[in-house]
Every structure is written in C-alpha cells, then in structure tokens.
Amino acid sequence: MTKLRNATVSVFCTILLIACGCAAKAQLDYKNALPELLNRYAKSGSDVAGVRLALTISNFYLYNKSYNRYVDSALYYSRAAENVSKMIGYQKGREDAEVLRATALLFQKKYTAVREMAAGASGALYCRLYLLMGKHFLEKDGGVASDLNFADSCLTAAQSYASSHRMPVLFLNSKLYSYHLLVERGTDLRTADQLFTKLVSLCKAQRQPAIEARLWFTRASVVGPAEAETAECFLKGAMLAATAKDTSLAIWARKEIADVNLRRGKFDLAAAQLQQVLQQYTRAGYKNLQFTYNLLSAVLTHQARFEKAMQYGIAAVAHAESTGTDLSLNFMQYSLAQLCASMGQREESMAWYRKCLENSAHEPHYPYGIYRTVSRELIDSGKAALVLKKLEATMRVHPPDASNYLFVLMLKGDCYAALNRPELAERNYMEMIELTKPQGKEDFGSYWIYQSVAAFFVQQKEYKKADYYLSKVLSAPREMISTTALASAYQFKFKTDSAAGNYLEAIKHFQAAKGITDSVFNHLRLKQTEELQIQFKTAEKDKENLVLRNRNTLQRSDLEKELLQKKLIGTGLFASVMITGLMIYLYRAKQRSNNDLQNQQKEINDQNQQLNVLLGEKEWLIKEIHHRVKNNLQIISSLLNTQSAYLHTSEARTAIRDSQNRMQAISIVHHKLYQSNDLSTVNFQAYIEELVHSICDSFHSDKGIQFDFNLVEAHLNTTVTVPIGLMLNEAITNSIKYAFADTELPRIAIAMVETEDDQYELSIRDNGKGLPENFDVDGCSSLGINLMVGLSSQIQGRFSICSDQGTVIRIVFPKLMG
Structure with missing residues (x-):
C-alpha cells in the first residue's frame, strides 16, 4: 500500500515541480x-x-x-x-x-550596464532593450512594487519611441507587456479586459497573429492553471501561431493544453494530446522532447501504467542529457525516483532522489518535496531529531517559497509523529491544510494532502478524525483521484470502519482496496510475462535463422565442389588430347615459371597486407595512448578537485586549481591528437581556443573577459604544443586573477605570427594594470613566471615580459621546432 501511495505523491509533486522549473524559461x-x-x-x-x-x-x-x-x-x-x-x-x-x-x-x-546600453542605443535596438528590461523586472520573483514601477517606466519609454518612429510591431509588443503589468498589479479585471479587447483588435487590424497568440497566452495565465477557459486561450493562441507559421510556438501551446487537462484530472485526454505533440515535434525535427516525455510519464503514473511511465521517464532524462539541456533535469530524475519506489525498486529510487537533490543545490526554488522523501529514510531509521536539525539548517540556506512550505510543514509533521509528539505533528498538518484553503476550489493537490493527514490520524489511532478526511477523498470527483490513491484510501477506510465496529463496511472497503491492488500488480506481472514470451519467441526465431544459414552454407559448399570437379575433368581431357611429348615439357616449364611468379606476387601481397595491418595497429595504439593519457590526466584533475573540497585555505585551493588547469592544457593536446587523423601534430588555432574556453570555465569568472585571437594557420608537434599550452595557461591565469581588478572592459589578445627569420612569435597581451614598477623577471620567485622561462628554453625560444597598457608576454621560437 505504501508503493501505491507513493505513486500519488509522484504525480502531485511532478506537476508542481515542472510548473516551477519551466515557468521562467519562456524562450527555451x-x-x-x-x-x-x-x-x-x-x-x-x-x-x-x-x-x-x-x-x-x-x-x-x-x-x-x-x-x-x-x-x-x-x-x-x-x-x-x-x-x-x-x-x-x-x-x-x-x-x-x-x-x-x-x-x-x-x-x-548588472542593471546599470544594461541601462547604459539602452540609453546609448537608437532605432529598433533602443525599443528592444527597453522592452527587455521591462519584461525582466515584470517577471522577477515576488512582484515587488518598485520592480513593477521600473518595468512600467521601461515599457512606457519603448511605447513612446515606437509610436513616434512608426514601429508598429514593437509598439504592440510593449502594449502586450503593459497588459501583463495590469494583471500583475492586481488591477480590476474589467480594466484589464478592456485593454485586452483593444489589443486583440489592433493585432487583427495590423495582421500580427504571432503577437495576438502571445496575448492569448498571457490571458491564460490570468485565468488560472487548471480551468477550461485556460485551455481555450491556449487553443486560440495555437491556431494564431500556426497562422503566423511559428511551428515551435504552435506545438508548445498544444503541449500547454495537455498540461491544463493533466491538472484538471482529464488524464486520458491529456495522454492523447501529448502523443500528438510528440508526433508534431518529431516531424518538425525538434530535439528537446524531454518536457513532453516527462508530462506523459506523469499522466501514465496516475493511470498506474508504471512500465510505460518508466520508459517515458528514462527517455526524458536521456533526451535532456543528449541535448545538453539540463533545465528541469532534476525534476525528471525525481519522477523516475517516484516510479522506482512505486515498482518496489527502493535502491534505484533513492539513487534517483539523491541525483535530483545534487542537481537542485544551485536552484532558487529548493525542492523540499524531494528533500522530504529522502529524509524519510532517516526518520524510518529513528533519526527524526536529526532530520529536524538538518531541516532548520537547510531552510536558512534555501528559504522555502509558498509552494515548498507545504512540504516543510509535512516533513515537520512526519518528524514530530516519529518522535511521539502528536500534538506538534497535528499542528503542522493543520497549518498545511489552512494554507491550501485560500486557493478556493479543491484540486488534485488538496486531496493528496487530505489523504496524507488521514494516514497520520490512522497511525495515531484517531479514527474519527481520519474518517473526516477520508470521506473528503472518497467523495472527490473520480478524475481527481488516481487509481493507486483510491486503493490507499479504501485501505485506511477499512481500518476506521473496523475501529468503529462497522465490519460489513470494513470488509467492502478491504475488498475494494485489494481488488485495485491486485488489478494493478496483475497488470505488471502480465506485462512482464508478455515481455518474456516475446523474448522467447525472438530467441526461437534466431535459432531457426541460424539453422537456415548453416544449411545454405553447406549447399553452397557442395555446389562449389561439383563445379571444381567438372573443371578438373575438362582440363584433364583437354590436356590429354593437345599435349605431346615436347609440348608437355614446354608447358610444364612455363607452368613452373608462372607458378613462381604467382608465388612471388602472393608473397609481396601478403607482406603488403601485413604491413598495412601493422601500420593500422600502430596508429590505433598511438591513439589509444593519447586517449588513456587524457583520461588519466582527467582522473588526476578529478582527484585534485575532490581534494580541494577538504582544503580550508584559499591559497591551497588556488594551487589545486592552477595544477588542474596545467593538466587540462596537456589533456587537450592528447584529446586533439586522439580525434585527429594526423597523430603527430595539433591544429594550433583550435587548440588555443578550446584551452581558453576551458580556463574560463574553471574560474567561473563573471568579469566578462573578451578574448581576441590572431593566430597564423599552423600545425605544431607535441614537443612544442604542450610547453606553449602550459605557458598560455600561466599567462591567462595570471591575467584573470590579477590584471582586471579595476578594468571595466577586460580584454586578452592572443596572437601568433611568422617572423622574417623563419620563426614564430607568440604574444599574450591584456589591458589590465600591468607589472609592478620594479619588476625583474630574473629575480622573480613566481612559479608561473619561472615555469614560462623554463618552458621557453625547452623549445629553444626567447621569453620576454613587459608593461605596455597592460602586461605583454612574448615567446619567440624556431619554426623548425613546430
């Protein structure tokens, strides 16, 4: 019964989390x-x-x-x-x-920088930047009055400019956001509706179906997430987007319609609509199907079709990882964790939960629903007090918002119930119910909360209180209660009826619960049996195919033998008629000569073939060596990264990171050699750009450093590429760390040119604060400088460093070394 109850929690949490995760990513x-x-x-x-x-x-x-x-x-x-x-x-x-x-x-x-960009712009760019600022502050979390006022001023500026310069599309866009602003400020619906009607007319008059579609989508957010009118707004928007030939927007709207039906409990309809959305995305060649897969998995989970839900859930995670889109990946992992729990796969379930929490550490909306599920392990092992302490610490780091606070209250209730403090547990559960009352109409989440509270009262043997909430659950519209949740409710009702002495009703409810449970898990077993039968039939067909292939091989062998016999007989007859004593001698001599030539040719061919095989093996081995060296360097870098987590000084962590960057510079060389057909040289330009990108990623720098490249087309061997990569790593690292403390637009220029005396000159220049006044390279004790000097000597080059509107490093080395 716990498995069935978890499936109900899965659907509710998945819907809630997907809504939180995707709302802010409208331009996905x-x-x-x-x-x-x-x-x-x-x-x-x-x-x-x-x-x-x-x-x-x-x-x-x-x-x-x-x-x-x-x-x-x-x-x-x-x-x-x-x-x-x-x-x-x-x-x-x-x-x-x-x-x-x-x-x-x-x-x-960096709001000041954007305001300066907008103030200095003109034409359409001026309007677009002010619209961008207005939209950003309009959609900021919290709906603070000062943010809305600033959004209003930006939208007004955009409208005024677009109107005076005759830019109707930008003007309509700004008015669309003005409508959104009225709604966000809580303006009376009549005023907002009047503006909406006016804007629809303007869009039709100016033939702007794309803007009108977005207007209907904004209207949908006013109505609410689970209303029939919301679906109608999305449908009108979808048709307008199709008219505007905006395929992406039209399909997205169809997906939102299915989402509305999911929230309304119309699961069969939602499933059919999502299948259509998948077909449309596939026909259009779209790659990011994971959001549709995850919604479809939620629908199937509600319908207790766990295997199919698992397939779509795994497909969602696989698509997210293959496309590089990690938005909402944690929510998809959460869904898989719940599905594994529903199917009795406890270890796999907890593994997915932990992955989800790891991916959620940097999110503004911390997933307390998942945190509660993971914490249940500690509560069940008698560590409820520890969970309470950890919860308080987590809340200080990640203050819960309104939707997540429900899970905080539920987790506190779970802890107090385990600590045998039922009065505190009940207080938290009741507060959770009170928070859901202002929402008005009861929805799927409300019934899930009622059932959770009923489970607590059953555990405390307060059957009358439990019966009150169970009655609410059992009287709910059928589409609002999943099959698994209904089975769980019948099981609890069996206990309350038994306690009250209503044994006939208790038996009925017990039979109802057992019937649902048997039906669900019989379906699972039937599905597994069908899969085994398919595997057995496939194996039998493979055996039959193998027998047929063997028979075919034998028949071909017999046929070839017969042909060979016929050829030999014919040759013998021909030879016996045509050959005389003298001709036999000449024929045999010639035959010997031909055989000798053929044997020699065969030997040559065999030797050439062996040489080709050896050459291929040599190239493969060299590639494998480069690949393994790169992997070993990555392992060492990962070990250093792990070690840095146990270091307590910034100097030590910096040293670790510098070492990682040096190893990454070497690793990229081996990676390039492994990918290249030429195993002895590296494309210098591609190597430098990838190295710079890797160094920037390692610092997670927010300085906005711009890199300029002016690199001659060159392929260098590893004896030069590795030292140069290490020197570039040291130079760029020093610039990022020390050069740009007071620089507004930091820039690093990397150039390599050919000199007249048949040499290469590599220069690294930044526009930072430059070197100290009394800097002496010979007396410098810096590891990075000494490393660059030593590596320059290694490639028979000359190293120099000076200040020229920043720091300039030059390395001149012979072209023959490359």
Whole structure:
C-alpha cells in the first residue's frame, strides 16, 4: 500500500515541480542540441551563417541551462557574433547579439550596464532593450512594487519611441507587456479586459497573429492553471501561431493544453494530446522532447501504467542529457525516483532522489518535496531529531517559497509523529491544510494532502478524525483521484470502519482496496510475462535463422565442389588430347615459371597486407595512448578537485586549481591528437581556443573577459604544443586573477605570427594594470613566471615580459621546432 501511495505523491509533486522549473524559461530552444550546435559552429566561417549559429548557442546557454550558471558562455558567443557582424556589416546580427548580451547582464543583475546600453542605443535596438528590461523586472520573483514601477517606466519609454518612429510591431509588443503589468498589479479585471479587447483588435487590424497568440497566452495565465477557459486561450493562441507559421510556438501551446487537462484530472485526454505533440515535434525535427516525455510519464503514473511511465521517464532524462539541456533535469530524475519506489525498486529510487537533490543545490526554488522523501529514510531509521536539525539548517540556506512550505510543514509533521509528539505533528498538518484553503476550489493537490493527514490520524489511532478526511477523498470527483490513491484510501477506510465496529463496511472497503491492488500488480506481472514470451519467441526465431544459414552454407559448399570437379575433368581431357611429348615439357616449364611468379606476387601481397595491418595497429595504439593519457590526466584533475573540497585555505585551493588547469592544457593536446587523423601534430588555432574556453570555465569568472585571437594557420608537434599550452595557461591565469581588478572592459589578445627569420612569435597581451614598477623577471620567485622561462628554453625560444597598457608576454621560437 505504501508503493501505491507513493505513486500519488509522484504525480502531485511532478506537476508542481515542472510548473516551477519551466515557468521562467519562456524562450527555451526546443529545436536544437548543444553538441550539434557546437560542432557546426566549429566548422562555420566568418559569415552570416556563423553569426546565426553563435547567436543560437548564446541563447541556448541562457535559456536551456539551469538557473544562469552558464552566463559567461552565453556572453562569449554573443560577443563572437557581434564581432563577426561588425566585420561583415551584418546589422541584424549585431543588434541580436546586443540583446543577448543585455539579457546575460540582467541575469547577472548588472542593471546599470544594461541601462547604459539602452540609453546609448537608437532605432529598433533602443525599443528592444527597453522592452527587455521591462519584461525582466515584470517577471522577477515576488512582484515587488518598485520592480513593477521600473518595468512600467521601461515599457512606457519603448511605447513612446515606437509610436513616434512608426514601429508598429514593437509598439504592440510593449502594449502586450503593459497588459501583463495590469494583471500583475492586481488591477480590476474589467480594466484589464478592456485593454485586452483593444489589443486583440489592433493585432487583427495590423495582421500580427504571432503577437495576438502571445496575448492569448498571457490571458491564460490570468485565468488560472487548471480551468477550461485556460485551455481555450491556449487553443486560440495555437491556431494564431500556426497562422503566423511559428511551428515551435504552435506545438508548445498544444503541449500547454495537455498540461491544463493533466491538472484538471482529464488524464486520458491529456495522454492523447501529448502523443500528438510528440508526433508534431518529431516531424518538425525538434530535439528537446524531454518536457513532453516527462508530462506523459506523469499522466501514465496516475493511470498506474508504471512500465510505460518508466520508459517515458528514462527517455526524458536521456533526451535532456543528449541535448545538453539540463533545465528541469532534476525534476525528471525525481519522477523516475517516484516510479522506482512505486515498482518496489527502493535502491534505484533513492539513487534517483539523491541525483535530483545534487542537481537542485544551485536552484532558487529548493525542492523540499524531494528533500522530504529522502529524509524519510532517516526518520524510518529513528533519526527524526536529526532530520529536524538538518531541516532548520537547510531552510536558512534555501528559504522555502509558498509552494515548498507545504512540504516543510509535512516533513515537520512526519518528524514530530516519529518522535511521539502528536500534538506538534497535528499542528503542522493543520497549518498545511489552512494554507491550501485560500486557493478556493479543491484540486488534485488538496486531496493528496487530505489523504496524507488521514494516514497520520490512522497511525495515531484517531479514527474519527481520519474518517473526516477520508470521506473528503472518497467523495472527490473520480478524475481527481488516481487509481493507486483510491486503493490507499479504501485501505485506511477499512481500518476506521473496523475501529468503529462497522465490519460489513470494513470488509467492502478491504475488498475494494485489494481488488485495485491486485488489478494493478496483475497488470505488471502480465506485462512482464508478455515481455518474456516475446523474448522467447525472438530467441526461437534466431535459432531457426541460424539453422537456415548453416544449411545454405553447406549447399553452397557442395555446389562449389561439383563445379571444381567438372573443371578438373575438362582440363584433364583437354590436356590429354593437345599435349605431346615436347609440348608437355614446354608447358610444364612455363607452368613452373608462372607458378613462381604467382608465388612471388602472393608473397609481396601478403607482406603488403601485413604491413598495412601493422601500420593500422600502430596508429590505433598511438591513439589509444593519447586517449588513456587524457583520461588519466582527467582522473588526476578529478582527484585534485575532490581534494580541494577538504582544503580550508584559499591559497591551497588556488594551487589545486592552477595544477588542474596545467593538466587540462596537456589533456587537450592528447584529446586533439586522439580525434585527429594526423597523430603527430595539433591544429594550433583550435587548440588555443578550446584551452581558453576551458580556463574560463574553471574560474567561473563573471568579469566578462573578451578574448581576441590572431593566430597564423599552423600545425605544431607535441614537443612544442604542450610547453606553449602550459605557458598560455600561466599567462591567462595570471591575467584573470590579477590584471582586471579595476578594468571595466577586460580584454586578452592572443596572437601568433611568422617572423622574417623563419620563426614564430607568440604574444599574450591584456589591458589590465600591468607589472609592478620594479619588476625583474630574473629575480622573480613566481612559479608561473619561472615555469614560462623554463618552458621557453625547452623549445629553444626567447621569453620576454613587459608593461605596455597592460602586461605583454612574448615567446619567440624556431619554426623548425613546430
């Protein structure tokens, strides 16, 4: 019965968590996968296609990644797009890059920088930046009055500019957000409806179905998440999006309609609609199907179709990992944990729970529902007091919002019940019920809470109180109660009826619970039996195919023997008629000569074949060595990373990180050699760009450093590439750590050119504060400087460092060394 109750919790929590996780990601890229985008970008050139790829990657990092942890990467690609757009004169690409850069700065809360960008802009970019700021402050958590007032001022500025400069599309967009602002401020519905009607008319008059579609979506958020009118708003928006030929928006709206029906308890309809959404996404070639898979898994869980739900849940996680979209990945892992629990797979369930909590550590909305489930293990092992202490500590780090506070109250109730303090447990459960009353109409979550409270009272043997909440559950509309939850409610009712002496009713409820339980698990066993039968039939067919293949082989062998015999007989007859004594001698001599030549040719061919095999094995072994060296370096780096968690001084952690970066510089060389067809040299330009990206990621820098590359096309061998990579690592690390304390627009330029005396000159220049006045490279005790000097000597090069509007490092080395 515990398994069945967990399935009910799964559906409620999954719906709640998905709503929290996806609401803020309205511009999610459903179409692309990050690995494919990066691969295409690496092969692209400095043209419009390359700019569009860089913009798409920047948008992906902003909206498909969890909670703005990859803003630096988004800034990197937006700057790349902006630089190429300036170079080729692509104005739209330049403006789109500016908007993405402003979005990244808003995520980093650098509001002053964005205001300065907007104030200095003109034309459509001016309106877009003010719209961006207005939208950001309008959608900020909390709905603070000051944020809404600032959003209003930004939207007003955009409307005024768009109106005076005749930009109807941008004007309509700003009015759309103004409608959203009225709703957010709690303006009376009549005023908001009047503006809505006016905007619909304007959209129709100006033939802007895409904007009208978004207006209906905003209207849906006013109505509520589980109302019939909400589905109608999404349906109108979907049709308008289709008219505007916005495939992504149209399919997304259809998915939202299914989500509304899921919340309303219309699970069969929701499942059918989600299947249609999957087909549409697949036909359109979209990669990010995990959100649809996860919703479909929630529907099937409610219907007690656990195997199918598990398949879709695993598919959701697999799609998220393969596309590089980790947004809501933790919620998908939570769903799988609940499904494993429902199917009795306790160890797998707890493993998924822990993965979910690990992925949720950096989220603004900490998943207390999952935290409660994981904490149940400690409570069941008699450590409820410890759970209470940990809960208080966690709440200080992650203050719960309104939706998560319900789980906090429930966990406290669970702890006090285990500590035999029923009065405190009941107080927390009752507070939880009180918090759900302002929502008005009872929904799926309300009945789940009633059932949880009833379970507590049954445990405390307060059967009358339990009976009150069980009556609410059993009188609920059938679509609001899952099959498994209904079985659990009947089981509790059996206990309350037995305690009250209503034995006939108790027997009826017991039989009802057992009937549902048997039906669900008989279905599971039947499914497993069918799968075994399919496997058995497949194995039998494989055996039959093997027998047929053997018979065919024997028949071919017999046929070849017969043909050979016929040829031998014919040759013998021909030879006996044609050959005389002299001719036999000449024929045999010639035959011997031919045989000798054929044997020699065969020996040559065999030797060539052996040489080719040995050469292939040698190349494979070299690649394998590079691969294993890279893996070993990664293992050492991971060990250092683990060790750093036990260090208590910043100097030690910095030393660990510097060592990791040095190993990463060497590891990238072996990675490039492993991927390349040329096992002796490395493409220097690709290596430097990947190394710079790796160093930036290791620092998680929020300085917004821009890297400029001017690198001659060169392929260097490993004896040069590894030392140069280490020197670049030291130079860039020093710049990031020490150069830009007071620099507004930090920049690092990396260049390598050929000199007239047949040498390479590599320079690393930053625009930071430069070297100290009395700096002496010979008397310097810095490990990084000494390492660069030593490595320069290793490649027979010359090392120099000076200040020139920042720090400039030059290494000149012979071209023959490369």
